[in-house]
Amino acid sequence: MSTKLDFSVLLREDYPRLIIEGIVTMLQLTGYAWMLAMALGILLALLRMTRNRWAERAVALYVEYHQNVPMLVQIFLWYFGVPTLLPDSVQLWFNQRHSEFLFAIIAVGLCMSAYISESLRSGIRSIPASQMEAARALGLSYLRASRLVILPQALRIALPTLVSHSVLLFKNTSLAMVIGVAELTYATREIESQSFHTIETYLLTTVIYLGISLLIMAGGAFLENRYRIKTR
Amino acid sequence: MIIDIFHILRDNWTLLLIGQYPNGPLGGLAVTLILSVAGLTLAFPVSVLLALGRVSPIRILRAATSAIIYTVRGVPLVMFIFWVYFFVPLLIGTTISGFTTMLVTVVLYEAAYLAEVIRAGIEGLPKGQVEASRALGMGYGQTMFKIVLPQALYNMLPAMVSQFVSTIKETSLGYVISVNELTFAANQINSTLLTKPFPVFVMLALIYFLLCSLLTQFARWLERRIAKRRTGGPRSIAAADMSTAADPVGATTAA
């Protein structure tokens, strides 16, 4: 086993293209899934705030499901299971495009939306009821009070957890490789099996993942500082 | 569809539960549980050491353990599995089975996350405890092992059960390296049946759901018990975090 690391291997053939495409796909997956997760997460948190019993139960079930079923299983269910429920014409349409990309986004996005809604919920709960009271006493409607007074504060309080969930979401996109999405981990395996330079390939990928994770965390720290509720 | 699930279960329950045993290796849910329990148990002492390093007054120790933990937390579990799959045979000279690979992965991965849980427990303990202990003349080590850790670990029991749930979910990734656990077994069934992927995977999801949500409920019950016992004393911060999402912050792969 050679002990020399030769990173130039990675520049041969079409490896650079594979890697870059892998990174782009990974970032696309992350971006779309994140937007889906945030949008749904906020919606679910607001739904839970309405104190409607059925809404609460539905959201609670949604959250329980997504938090207790492994991400991989969720991806399988969406990719293998759900299409069979759709009419044949739609299935054909899916098969012609790369549906695995779409389903990966849906699966990851929906799963993380459950976690995000929980973070927001606990953020909302930690805001004293007197804030809502004061807002209502001023004449703000429930919706406006939620949007202008409660949610901004809840987001600030939940920011650390939200950042952590974002990092998790980013890492979870790697699971898309199992259904054939050509993101970074998939590309890594490809290159490794062709070039046999395992350490170099793995190292590169690991560094990229670590780097982006740290970037997200740094971004989160920056946001935390900027939007911190100022005290003396 | 429910009838389908029922049929599939009825026809395949042994495969799902214990794999092909005794006509083959152990598999299915049994392996999932063995991996999780063994993994977490073996990870525990490592995580205690890592946590102690994280809170240590020695700067180098703090930096080193923080670096380790950040690295493990910044890398996807899949990559981690591949690393272990490649590296460990190199280290010990012989090839290892998928099961062993998965076990080592779980141990290392969970050690990092558990370490953070334990650290939260240690830091969440009221400072007065340490102050009182030192004032009585007890040294750092004695304080840590006789006063701080026992309480921290007790307080973090709910969070640790939560980590156990995460571990169970993580074992599903054994599929990627053909470890014969529950998800793998379900996929086997799917490849045989071919025409009923939806019921198969709904069934799989249900099994995990039942198992994990029961454990999560147990964790919440534990949390309430502990909180009641400790009324008068402040609840540890992380235990409060725990009640928000069934997993400690970031310490779940949801995988």
Add this chain to the structure above:
Amino acid sequence: MTTFTENTSIDTMISFHEVNKWYGTYHALADVNANVAKGEVVVVCGPSGSGKSTLIRTVNRLEEIQKGSIVFDGQDVHAPKLDLNRFRARVGFVFQSFNLFPHLTVLDNIVMAPVNVHRSKRSDARLRALELLERVGLETKAGAYPGQLSGGQQQRVAIARALAMDPPAMLFDEPTSALDPEMVGEVLQVMKQLARDGMTMICVTHEMGFAREVADRVWFMDQGRIVETGAPEDFFLRPQTQRAQKFLSELRAH
């Protein structure tokens, strides 16, 4: 006087008629009948649990009543077609714990309601807000955040925030109880000036000095009822009922 009825005249700003409230079986407010005239300053006092806070909170329906009626500036508070939000904007309410919005600057706190409820233009609302801040002595703090202010300053901002809606009357729920003693004065100062400027006010407070200086009447409440009322000098020097006498003697003992 242990009971009273008063003629409701066109000059009445707030009136309570046969107001009753229960929390389950606990009778929180019992047969409350009272009126507040325009420009009048009423101080409500009594032992804790007497229902004083509950009473003023029924006016803007932060608490609901089961029996009776309340009229505010000619408006039946429980009218079925009432736009509750717009109505609440007309009732100035100051909380014991200030309840400023911590994520907004002082100016934004004051501007929030006029812009969002009255649909005022932001620029107009800002000008008005700065005027009000001057009135309470805090024009320099417009860009500060509540967390950067002392308790007394926060409460003064809260008063300005309530005034921003140009309410015909203001309700104060123990406005100084949560303040350190040295800051009570600055808040009372603002309230006294408001009273002198002719604002209709109901103040739940223990500050008897304030009551003596600016109140027109004192309502003494005990166990959900208004047990005694009178002009401040009369009430403090010659309390008529036993319960009032007991309350005042205990107050003086501190």
